[in-house]
Amino acid sequence: MRxxxxxxxxxxxxxxxxxxFETRSWAPHQSCIGQPFAIHAGKKPIxxxxxxxxxxxxxxxxxxxxxxxxxxxxxxIGIATLSGFKPTMEIVGQIGARERLVGDWTSGRFAWCFxxxxxxxxxxxxxxxxxxxxxxRMP
Numbered sequence: 001m002r003x004x005x006x007x008x009x010x011x012x013x014x015x016x017x018x019x020x021f022e023t024r025s026w027a028p029h030q031s032c033i034g035q036p037f038a039i040h041a042g043k044k045p046i047x048x049x050x051x052x053x054x055x056x057x058x059x060x061x062x063x064x065x066x067x068x069x070x071x072x073x074x075x076x077i078g079i080a081t082l083s084g085f086k087p088t089m090e091i092v093g094q095i096g097a098r099e100r101l102v103g104d105w106t107s108g109r110f111a112w113c114f115x116x117x118x119x120x121x122x123x124x125x126x127x128x129x130x131x132x133x134x135x136x137r138m139p
Contacts, residue, residue: 003038003135005128008071009059011041013102015077015119018062021095021111023103027085028112028132036079036117038135040128043074055101075123076135080114
């Protein structure tokens with residue numbers, strides 16, 4: 001199965017439905033549309049000092065006070081289907097302030113739209129990679 005590593009807290013914000021789009025500097029291949037992806041939470045915790053205060057406040061509200069240490073890291077947290085993508089400039093005017101807060105909407109980027117299929121009760125440890133990579137779910 002295809003897999004995509006997303007840094008925390010953005011992976012968990014997708015998981016709870018507080019983030020619809022994953023913004024990337026590159027577009028997926030057309031063959032990825034309609035395909036399931038393992039969503040992997042990156043292993044490196046974000047430094048709170050690196051988060052804008054508005055995003056930190058949003059994460060506190062959505063994920064709880066201990067979000068910077070309690071989220072899964074280095075684990076696949078669920079399966080989502082990539083339903084499509086568009087250049088960010090085509091949709092930035094159609095999204096709300098919350099979605100703008102949780103993505104990088106600068107010109108030249110792409111917004112990938114995912115829909116959750118399966119959310120794991122227990123995340124599965126995995127080594128992530130950059131770009132799209134392959135993940136095999138063990139029984």
